[in-house]
Amino acid sequence: MDAAFIQFLFAGLTEGARYALVALGFMLVYNASGALNFSQGESVMLGGMTTAVLMQAGIPLLPAMAAAIAVTLAVALLLQKLFSRTLERSGLLEVIIMTVAFGMVVRGVVHVFWGTQTRSVPAFSGNDPLMIGGATILPQVLWVIGITVVILLILGWFFRYSRAGRGFVAASLDPETAQLMGINVRGVLMLAFAFAAALGAVGGIVTAPITYTYYDVGVMVGLKAVIAAIIGGMGSPLGAVLGGLLIGLGESMTAGYLSSAYKDAVPFLMITLLFLVKPNGLLGKAPIERV
Amino acid sequence: MMNELLIKPSGVAAAPIKSVIGQRVFARYSLLFVLVLALALVPILISNSFYIAVANLVMINAVVAISMTLLLGTTGQLSLGHAGFFAFGAYVSAYLGGPQGLPTLLALALAVLGTAVLGWCVARLFLRLSGYYLAVATLGIGMMLSIVLRNEQHLTGGPDGMSVVPFGVLGFSLQGEMVWYFVLLFVLVFATVGSYNLLRSPAGRALRTLHDAEIAATSVGVDVRGYKVRVFVLSTALTGLMGALYAHYAGFITPASASFTHSVQFVMMAVIGGIGSVAGAVLGAVIVTLLPNLLAGAAEYEVLVVGLILLSTVLLLPRGMVPTLTAWYRGRKGRKAS
Numbered sequence: 001m002d003a004a005f006i007q008f009l010f011a012g013l014t015e016g017a018r019y020a021l022v023a024l025g026f027m028l029v030y031n032a033s034g035a036l037n038f039s040q041g042e043s044v045m046l047g048g049m050t051t052a053v054l055m056q057a058g059i060p061l062l063p064a065m066a067a068a069i070a071v072t073l074a075v076a077l078l079l080q081k082l083f084s085r086t087l088e089r090s091g092l093l094e095v096i097i098m099t100v101a102f103g104m105v106v107r108g109v110v111h112v113f114w115g116t117q118t119r120s121v122p123a124f125s126g127n128d129p130l131m132i133g134g135a136t137i138l139p140q141v142l143w144v145i146g147i148t149v150v151i152l153l154i155l156g157w158f159f160r161y162s163r164a165g166r167g168f169v170a171a172s173l174d175p176e177t178a179q180l181m182g183i184n185v186r187g188v189l190m191l192a193f194a195f196a197a198a199l200g201a202v203g204g205i206v207t208a209p210i211t212y213t214y215y216d217v218g219v220m221v222g223l224k225a226v227i228a229a230i231i232g233g234m235g236s237p238l239g240a241v242l243g244g245l246l247i248g249l250g251e252s253m254t255a256g257y258l259s260s261a262y263k264d265a266v267p268f269l270m271i272t273l274l275f276l277v278k279p280n281g282l283l284g285k286a287p288i289e290r291v
Numbered sequence: 292m293m294n295e296l297l298i299k300p301s302g303v304a305a306a307p308i309k310s311v312i313g314q315r316v317f318a319r320y321s322l323l324f325v326l327v328l329a330l331a332l333v334p335i336l337i338s339n340s341f342y343i344a345v346a347n348l349v350m351i352n353a354v355v356a357i358s359m360t361l362l363l364g365t366t367g368q369l370s371l372g373h374a375g376f377f378a379f380g381a382y383v384s385a386y387l388g389g390p391q392g393l394p395t396l397l398a399l400a401l402a403v404l405g406t407a408v409l410g411w412c413v414a415r416l417f418l419r420l421s422g423y424y425l426a427v428a429t430l431g432i433g434m435m436l437s438i439v440l441r442n443e444q445h446l447t448g449g450p451d452g453m454s455v456v457p458f459g460v461l462g463f464s465l466q467g468e469m470v471w472y473f474v475l476l477f478v479l480v481f482a483t484v485g486s487y488n489l490l491r492s493p494a495g496r497a498l499r500t501l502h503d504a505e506i507a508a509t510s511v512g513v514d515v516r517g518y519k520v521r522v523f524v525l526s527t528a529l530t531g532l533m534g535a536l537y538a539h540y541a542g543f544i545t546p547a548s549a550s551f552t553h554s555v556q557f558v559m560m561a562v563i564g565g566i567g568s569v570a571g572a573v574l575g576a577v578i579v580t581l582l583p584n585l586l587a588g589a590a591e592y593e594v595l596v597v598g599l600i601l602l603s604t605v606l607l608l609p610r611g612m613v614p615t616l617t618a619w620y621r622g623r624k625g626r627k628a629s
Contacts, residue, residue: 036423082606090609093369096426097562100555101601108595115591219551223430230427265438268431275417275428 003134008256009249010132014141014210016248017148018044021203022225023232023240024155025196031172031235032192035087035095039079039103041222043200046072048213049110051205052119061124069201075106076197080190103218110215121208140209147206151199152241159237164191172235220264227271233281242282246270327480334472343468345584350475351537353576354482356560357569358529361486363558364567365499366519368418369426372433373530373557378549379436380406380531381538382447385455388539395458399535406531407524414523418516430551437549452545455538471540478536479573482529486569494518499567530557559597563604565611574613 022040029037050068055061079102086098124143129136158165171178171188179185204213211217228247232239247267255263274281334343355377362368380402388398417428440447447453458465465474489495497518509515538544547553560579564571578600586593608615 082602086605086609090605092423093363093367093566094605094609096369096423097558098602098605100558101598101605104555104594104598105602108592108598111591111594223434223551226427227431230424234423259442261442262438265435268434268438271427271431272435275424 004256006133006135007137008252010135010137010141011256012249012252013245014144014207014248015251016245017144018203018207018211018221018244019225019228019247020241020244021148021151021199022221023228023244024237025199026226026229027232027235027237027240028192028196028199029189030229032168032189033083033087035083035092036099036226037079037083037193037196038096038099038222038226039106039218040196040200041218041220041225042103042106043072043076043197043218044204044207044221045110045213045215045218046075046106047201047204048121048208048217049114049119049204049215052121052208052213053114055121056119061122065205068205069198072197072201073194076193077190080193083193084186084189103222107215107218114215116215118212118214119208120212121205123209124206138210140206144206144210147202151202155195155237168192224267227267230281231271231274233283236281236283239281239283323480323484327476330476331473334469340468343472345581347468347471347475347540349577349580350472350479351533351540352557352560352580353573354475354479354533355530355557356564356572356576357482357486358526358533359557359561360567360569360572361489361522361529362526363561365490365495366522368519368523369558370429370523370526371426371551371554371558372429372431372436373527374551374553375429375433375436375549376406376410376527376530377534377537377553377557378440378544378546379409380534381455381544381548382440382453382534383531384535385453385538385544386446388458389453389456395456395539396460399458399532399539402535403528403532406534407528410524410527410531411520413527414520418519418523430554433549433554434551437546437551440546440549447546450546452543454543455541457542458536458539465539475536475540478532483569483573490567490569556597559601563601563612565613565615568611568613571611571613575611 022044025040025043026036029035029040047068050071051061051064054064054067059067079099082098082102083095086095123138123140125139127138127140129138130142131137159169160166167178167183168188168191170181171183171185175185178188204217224247225244228243229240230243231246232241232243247270250266250270251263254260254266333346337343355373359370359373362370383405384395384398384402387393387401388395391398393401413429413432417425441450443449465471490499534548537548556579560575561572562575563578564573564575579597582597582600583590583593586596604611610618
């Protein structure tokens with residue numbers, strides 16, 4: 001493997017990790033409610049921006065991170081109330097439009113209070129690059145990959161072995177039966193929104209030292225992550241991670257070997273091509289329509 | 292009113308029904324006629340060309356919003372990429388009429404045809420997808436168009452955009468806000484009347500059953516897929532036409548016209564006025580177009596205000612402004628009568 005390839009590989013994994021975390025958020029909310037939250041990307045922005053603003057005010061990294069995650073959680077729980085209400089009273093179409101509008105409001109508030117300038121969070125352990133196979137890798141890249149792996153392991157354990165996690169899975173498979181078995185289905189949706197917000201916020205914080213953050217950063221990340229979730233097969237956690245990494249790698253390889261101008265077109269091209277051959281995604285199952 | 296007619300002997304009732312329908316049609320079109328006449332007088336009364344320019348923009352957006360209403364209000368398909376089709380029409384007409392030197396009328400016709408073909412391809416490929424998948428697929432198409440427009444500098448002028456030759460018909464060159472006001476008013480009236488009639492026709496009713504009960508419609512023999520494709524093509528062609536007209540009217544076009552934000556604005560116009568209501572689409576276009584002008588000087592509040600309006604409409608007036616107000620007005624009238 002030559003050095004350039006390793007360089008692109010790490011760049012792709014870093015971007016891909018962020019997409020994967022947000023795509024998992026999409027998937028959790030989708031599994032709990034059958035609807036998509038199109039403002040999911042704003043959690044990345046809120047996490048990164050809040051941390052950056054607090055650290056510029058002199059607060060150390062860990063408390064700033066905790067506060068950023070708390071802010072993102074609070075916003076997500078507000079959204080969850082509006083989300084359930086819209087889903088009950090109107091329909092899926094209205095939910096899409098409502099969440100797009102909610103994302104605009106979140107961006108608008110951040111724009112008004114914190115302005116449009118690009119902000120950065122200092123790297124967790126310095127900026128001295130490491131040499132891996134001839135490529136120069138920032139230590140922050142290893143933080144991103146490491147934290148993502150830890151989060152995925154925790155999530156995997158939670159859904160497989162913990163009582164709350166198994167209740168969540170049961171409720172997403174069959175809400176009515178789960179409710180009859182005494183599972184709090186409303187609580188499940190709250191849990192999904194909380195998890196999704198925390199995942200996005202962490203993704204935004206750990207990548208902020210590399211990619212920087214600004215009020216508009218969530219839009220593109222959100223759009224690409226929803227594509228990642230669909231590519232992986234909406235509803236499959238493994239698929240969401242796979243989709244996120246594929247998009248990240250596809251982008252970095254395109255930028256490295258073909259054209260950096262067309263990097264952003266990669267996810268959209270990937271989803272268009274995938275829809276033609278496998279409309280349910282890589283790991284998804286065809287939905288059965290009951291009348 | 293129906294109750295009164297029903298209790299009368301049938302022989303007597305037949306004539307009034309006919310004349311009632313006749314009166315209704317007359318009432319509907321006379322209202323429209325008065326409205327059009329009033330709108331046609333506007334530029335004579337208001338000579339400030341800034342207001343006319345805003346009105347022109349409103350009318351362009353209103354027709355795109357109507358094309359969105361045809362899609363959303365009938366078959367319930369959400370397109371998050373209509374700005375892409377708008378920009379596609381604009382750039383094709385600008386390129387063929389400018390660098391290629393075709394007569395602008397021909398360039399415009401080819402642009403509309405091209406957008407329709409693009410819409411047809413998208414429809415054939417993706418309409419088997421529904422709900423989110425269609426929204427995401429159209430979003431993807433729109434994004435790719437926008438990226439291509441930004442990068443193919445030799446064709447499109449890149450991020451800086453390209454200038455567009457003025458529109459010429461039979462040796463006359465359409466220039467000036469006033470001339471365009473009448474052209475766009477004509478197009479708007481045409482689109483309004485056309486879509487009203489389409490929504491009321493048997494085809495329109497078949498389309499609406501698609502929205503409410505797709506499987507039921509299939510089982511009673513409605514050609515679901517055929518209708519969906521036709522509506523989608525009609526909607527994209529109309530959007531492409533407005534894109535091309537906008538390019539020649541504004542004389543300049545940039546890739547921002549294909550942006551996701553622009554697509555969301557088109558959706559907003561169709562939603563806040565009332566999904567499926569033609570009058571609502573026009574009202575939505577008026578509100579969304581005027582907002583940035585009203586907020587001039589406070590641009591940092593724009594995203595917030597626009598988002599809040601859309602959010603509160605979906606939450607508080609889930610059916611949109613026009614249907615909610617109409618229902619309220621009818622209810623009041625009903626209470627007064629009884």
